Amino acid sequence: MIHGSTGRSRLAPAPHTHRHSPGHAALDATGCASFTGRNRRRPSFGVVSEAVDQVSQPPAGVCRAAHEMYDADLASRSLGIEVTEAGGGRAVVRMRITETMVNGHGIAHGGYVFLLADTAFAYACNSYGPVTVAAGADITFVAPAHLGDQLVATAEERVRYGRSGIYDVTVRREGPDGGTVIAEFRGRSRVLTQNGRPGTANGN
Helix, strand or coil: CCCCCCCHHHHHHHHCCCCCCCEEEEEEEEEEEEEECCCCCCCCCCECCCCCCCCCCCCCCCEEHHHHHHHHHHHHHHHHCCEHHHHHHHHHEECCCCHECCCCCCCHHHHHHHHHHHHHHHHHHHHCCCCCEEEEEEEECCCCCCCCCCCEEEEEEEECCCEEEEEEEEEEEECCCEEEECCCCCCCEEEEEECCCCCCCCCC
């Protein structure tokens, strides 16, 4: 998910503490992360440029569960995905299409578009705290994405019932027209039980 800087980018190291100290994250009463200082050990919701060696500023609207989840999310971080908003059943994530994401037709591979939408879904349904996984998902590809496109996926909760939930995600290409819709995704979530095993349909 990427910030304008020169040089090849690499992921910033994530800290293993949430204590409020210079350069570390502090969590306010709502569970949202705020950041102070210029220490390189700040949690990264972006990347570090090897040329300028600075950590991009993370957004203020990313709450506790998403913050901790992102620290361990090597899959999303390795693709440059940024989480710019997460909380209350909603999430916004961003990713730029790179050369390695382009298929033999010269357009973005649909698997990467699905992955971006699924990531937004994951942060939305996990924003309440309990560990939540996908029970299923489907996607409709509306328009192709291309090399260099900045894609933004916005996930919105539609309903939660028991330990299940339904979330819709729209993937758009950033642009002056407000963004071309690239795909529409629907995800079905399930909160895990305390022993880490998915619950049954009757909630047991």
